[in-house]
Amino acid sequence: MKTKTDVKISLKTFLLPNADKLIEEYVANGNRLSPRAQLKALELPNAPEIFYDLAKHGWDIRATALLKILEFPNADKIIAEYIKYDFNLPYDVLKKIFKQPYAEKIIKDYVAQGWDLTIRTELQILELPNAAKIFAELIKCGHTLSKTIQLKLLKQMAAQSPLRKKSGKTYVLD
Structure with missing residues (x-):
């Protein structure tokens, strides 16, 4: 201040x-x-x-x-x-920022300034349509994703993978 x-x-x-x-x-x-x-x-x-x-x-x-x-x-x-x-931006403000078209830039700047995101905030980002791109930028800025988010991203990537084959009720990656 x-x-x-x-x-x-x-x-x-x-x-x-x-x-x-x-x-x-x-x-x-x-x-x-x-x-x-x-x-x-x-x-x-x-x-x-x-x-x-x-x-x-x-x-x-x-x-x-x-x-x-x-x-x-x-x-x-x-x-x-x-x-x-x-x-630091209060959580209520961050939550509203996620609904704005400039969310990606603000979140990137926020982390680049050295602020860490909580799991709650990361979960909000995960709901955005360009979440993978935002997380990639955050990692470039030095942010470490929580284990919860890492697992969710891996599951999303596996579900979208063109390498998967249906084998009964489970999917197998080649």
Whole structure:
């Protein structure tokens, strides 16, 4: 987390007619927003820009705000900036990221930053259509897959193998 002087903005600022511009400028200058102010900032029309600046300057973002951020058009850029500063993503946020088109890139960046994935998270990835590709990228980044996932991937690969022959009720690999 940053060690910059923690300047706080009053919640009354959000009542001003030009609050969106004031708060965007405030955050763009490297200042942080308190968790309560972050929730208020989500209601502003320029919330995507505000949260991108918060992430870019390395400030922690409340988990509730992160869930809302995933609905922004620039959510992938905000999350990518956010994880550059050693912030762990809560499981609920990761779970929602898996449903996004940019899931593969975010997960790869997340692991490349040194975060380890739990078995629960790996199981979520396994449900994605491009799971094998994501796991291959994760392994390249130095992630070690859990034994459970390794076995599930081997079973999937064996089931899809063109080398299998039906022998009674079991499949035999050549």
